[in-house]
Amino acid sequence: MIALTLQDRTAFPRPLALKNVSIKDDYWSPYVGLVRGTVLPYQWEALNDRVADAEPSFAIRNFRIAAGMEQGAFGGFVFQDTDLYKWLEAVGYALAAAPDADLERIADEAIALVAAAQQKDGYLNTYFTVAEPGKRWTNLTDCHELYTAGHLIEAAVAYADATGKRTLLDVACRFADHIDETFGEHPGQIRGYDGHQEIELALVKLFEATGEKRYLDLASFFIDERGRQPSFFHQEWEARGRTSLWAPGIVQKTPPSLSYHQADKPVREQEVATGHAVRAMYMYAAMADLALRREDEGLLAACRRLWANTVGKQMYVVGSIGSTHHGEAFTFDYDLPNDTNYSETCASIGLAMFAQRMLQNEVKGEYGDVMERALYNTVTAGMATDGKHFFYVNPMEVWPAASAGNPGKHHVKAVRQKWYGCACCPPNVARLLSSLGSYAFAAGEDTLYAHLHIGAEAKLTLAGRQVAVCMNSRLPWAGEVGLTIAEAAGNGDFTLAVRVPSWSERTSFTVNGEAAAPEIKDGYAYLRRDWQAGDVFAMTLDMHPRRIYAAAEVRANAGRVALQRGPLVYCLEEADNGAPLAGLAIRADAELREVPGEGRLAGAVLIETEGARLETPSSAGGALYRAEPPVRTPQRIVAVPYALWGNREPGEMQVWVREEP
Amino acid sequence: MIALTLQDRTAFPRPLALKNVSIKDDYWSPYVGLVRGTVLPYQWEALNDRVADAEPSFAIRNFRIAAGMEQGAFGGFVFQDTDLYKWLEAVGYALAAAPDADLERIADEAIALVAAAQQKDGYLNTYFTVAEPGKRWTNLTDCHELYTAGHLIEAAVAYADATGKRTLLDVACRFADHIDETFGEHPGQIRGYDGHQEIELALVKLFEATGEKRYLDLASFFIDERGRQPSFFHQEWEARGRTSLWAPGIVQKTPPSLSYHQADKPVREQEVATGHAVRAMYMYAAMADLALRREDEGLLAACRRLWANTVGKQMYVVGSIGSTHHGEAFTFDYDLPNDTNYSETCASIGLAMFAQRMLQNEVKGEYGDVMERALYNTVTAGMATDGKHFFYVNPMEVWPAASAGNPGKHHVKAVRQKWYGCACCPPNVARLLSSLGSYAFAAGEDTLYAHLHIGAEAKLTLAGRQVAVCMNSRLPWAGEVGLTIAEAAGNGDFTLAVRVPSWSERTSFTVNGEAAAPEIKDGYAYLRRDWQAGDVFAMTLDMHPRRIYAAAEVRANAGRVALQRGPLVYCLEEADNGAPLAGLAIRADAELREVPGEGRLAGAVLIETEGARLETPSSAGGALYRAEPPVRTPQRIVAVPYALWGNREPGEMQVWVREEP
Structure with a gap:
């Protein structure tokens, strides 16, 4: 592996810490409130198999069995643990925004359960502990083992950030250390990677949370190893007798698809978004994370290419991706059928994650524009206004009779569904909405970036000054957006940078009510001055249909x-x-x-x-x-x-x- | 079973015997010639596994193994025998049109092989004889056992009609007798029916060929039994342990779909075309056959309803049916997507068969119009002009990149394929084109009907007179159509009835060059007179685009x-x-x-x-x-x-x- 310098960790526009941002927005606050008031409690009931007319989750029960606190068989999908991890991650974000002793107590109990299920060597996965103890790491292609670890890590970082409590973070580190010993190029290590990317971006977060560079190196290993030939997935498939988790007892004729797993060529040679859309987005996000931290221009170039292909040739106008339900996947350039698209809510969330990372590499309006498109359209369409019904598939066109009567359109639902057996989207919506502030705002040493125009109060340090800002926004219904300096200790110039959406054909700016002419660069309006409390940088967007x-x-x-x-x-x-x-x-x-x-x-x-x-x-x-x-x-x-x-x-x-x- | 009078067997417009019709048409003769010169020889090679770059058929080999002439395992689909039967049927039709000693010798040898494979009790099916000797009649739902018998019967009748040779007909009768003993309402008999309809219409043909009314009764039994509840298919599924031929070793959670098999309600209560399109058409054809011969108004009413639904709400403009490749099936009314349709060539052939039967019940232009639509568009589109490449799926719209790159469109081929493992369509095209005369022309006691305007010479008896007619047609390129009386012994009135296609907005008629005003009734032009040799009844159709x-x-x-x-x-x-x-x-x-x-x-x-x-x-x-x-x-x-x-x-x-x- 080539040794690369780590980029100065403060030099890039880093998302604001959730503890320092409070969303107060007429449009978004109700969604955030729904997550807090409805989705998280409902999901907790679901995790405990207490939702009357839904399929049981088995998630908590699996952990209890793995921890030896209960007898029984594993239930649910092989990646069922992630339901709990995603919930814990969303809880972490929610607690960062506002303390909630009851919620924290419940989460602490769940975390104790997770810790109790961890094996002595650090390994943690209830499926393999309960159902197939001898089969650890034998089917990375299908079994989501590292994916599950990644969600544990994300939850642990979020919860530690919010509460300062390290129990889950320690669990995550022990597991990450075990993975670091297990995977690598050295003799006796597995030179492989997961069928579902997620561990990579999670390890970057763990590096950020702990400062342990080997977590970043491990992320790089998984990214760099992926797609090398001969294929790890094919070797693994041969080694386990050409079987798949998804077709038990069958000896398969064809090996797993490599393009489906974005493993048909080394990632930095990839040019076109292929395969399972969520896997792709999680991988691209991790690539962007690593490109930044490694100052890796080759990897950044790959990210730019894959971004351009995704949003420039394979994205629906509502910011959704995945043209086919076969494999929840990309198809090919310009194939954007309206009546059979998949456009999974999770994939749009993944697209927002990718955009958020690209904005750390380079502040360009197109990333914010796409993030906005995905969030304001597909992600919010994914959840009903009651917070209890969700679209996994976001169709561009629905004929209810065809959804019922044409098998090729059975995946296209005319009505949001309660909660699926594979509950990926609702928890993903929950963790996204709970962490909205980190998508909307970022800051460099002396610049505050508003990537999204979402009402919020934020505290941060800019050019050494303690600053509190208040974002007011009438979007999406009206075009008035304003950043007010609520507090700003001392003196000295810093910059406010607000994205100017590409859909606004005529945008005007004011400072304290007077017309202003900010520098417009790459879709952002920059105004640098010695901002003082009471100053208002406002923007009026062109809202004509x-x-x-x-x-x-x-x-x-x-x-x-x-x-x-x-x-x-x-x-x-x-x-x-x-x-x-x-x-x-x-x-x-x-x-x-x-x-x-x-x-x-x-x-x-x-x-x-x-x-x-x-x-x-x-x-x-x-x-x-x-x-x-x-x-x-x-x-x-x-x-x-x-x-x-x-x-x-x-x-x-x-x-x-x-x-x- | 209600005893019904058999209708007078000469009173309906019976398709002309193929021996008495010779197709001579600029448009159709090349297709017919392709079948004779290319498809049948090519298919014979395929049946013998001698086509270099095609999957082996195993058909002949299976018969040799079943006959004890060779050792080995069964190969191909459970219904592989039908490949040979369909070929023999087409050969029969071809020999009826023109003798061919070489072809007849090859066919006789194949027939001897079929006879040698028949079991002592009359049973004949190489799959069950070779692969699963103890499993006869245990999975009617999946195993096409009676379907295969039906194709044997159709071949036997065609071959006997053409050659006068009874070997295959005797084989078919012995098997039909065995089936008649096995199935029925009496104790010890199976009160069931096949998953794929075909035996029903075949038994009507066998009745016609032999005069044995019990074959007609057996056809009625299968039709009347179908769809009664509790479902035979579900009982059978329970009895065999909830398994399916198509998913070996799996205990299924859901029983076979009844609507897929047109068995969700008694056939005479069915109102909407559902399920597998070819199965539906073969069943409707048999229903029409029985409605006619039983003078069964209830069954005829069901036929009319199913016809109206099929062609009035679920048919593509090219005369194809089956809106989805999932189960090669109908979906629902007005669901006619252009880019994902199935529209199997065989289904359009089945639609022509249904139309042909309805025309025997009632001479109405709409039946001929649809038959014409299916034949002139989908059926001919199904075969390349080289006679060696075929469409099974007939798309309404093709984007080759989507056929390759979007899994929901993999069934949509931009290029005709060589010969499939499941070789249903090419032999079906062959038997249809070889028997075109029986679709084009029919005669009652004193009326000759031209349902299609296909150039041909025909001999028949009309009103007791020996008549030879010559159809000339410039369709589909020009609108001149003429029926010339080539010979007509004696005197006496008879009627020439020619369908006036609904697409012709202005149609003019002449008799011997003079304007004529035939009676126009239900889409046919009727002219009754004492026709004499040299008379010409001509029609000019409106060909404007x-x-x-x-x-x-x-x-x-x-x-x-x-x-x-x-x-x-x-x-x-x-x-x-x-x-x-x-x-x-x-x-x-x-x-x-x-x-x-x-x-x-x-x-x-x-x-x-x-x-x-x-x-x-x-x-x-x-x-x-x-x-x-x-x-x-x-x-x-x-x-x-x-x-x-x-x-x-x-x-x-x-x-x-x-x-x-």
């Missing part, structure tokens, strides 16, 4: 238009427009008017415009095919924010709408 | 148009129009001009029209999404017959094209 078109290579969107206003992409729902939505077209020259939402959409801004419906002429007499052209009937069309779709009666939904000249 | 629109309920075709000329539906190919085809739209008011095809499309009439391509403006700079509207560039658009697509360089194809006002 606009039409969006896709590149001609996207076959699915030819002749179609999408609507966007501010960061929000809109969609049509049957509730407002009638069915079939496919029959509707928006007139290319029609005005797009803002109208207030009502009922469950109260508070939202809807878009109203003019279009027409194509209908079967009555002369057709019910024929399936006919020579008479369709009848065109003018119709008012109403679009609602995609983030809020499916919160009324179930029906059709469509993002890309036909456009007529 | 026309636009076709789908009902508004078909989401996939909203804002789209298809082109049709005569019986042929057209499509766009990349070769003529460039990619992406999705970017093209046809102008709603543009003239549709006929232009001659060139190169591999020489002889065909193409359609040329005006439209435009939507392109990404250069200002977009390669962005995936942008605010600038697309640039519209006028473009000449060329459409080719769907039947001939994919005979040039591989590329995109699209039937339903966007239309712009």
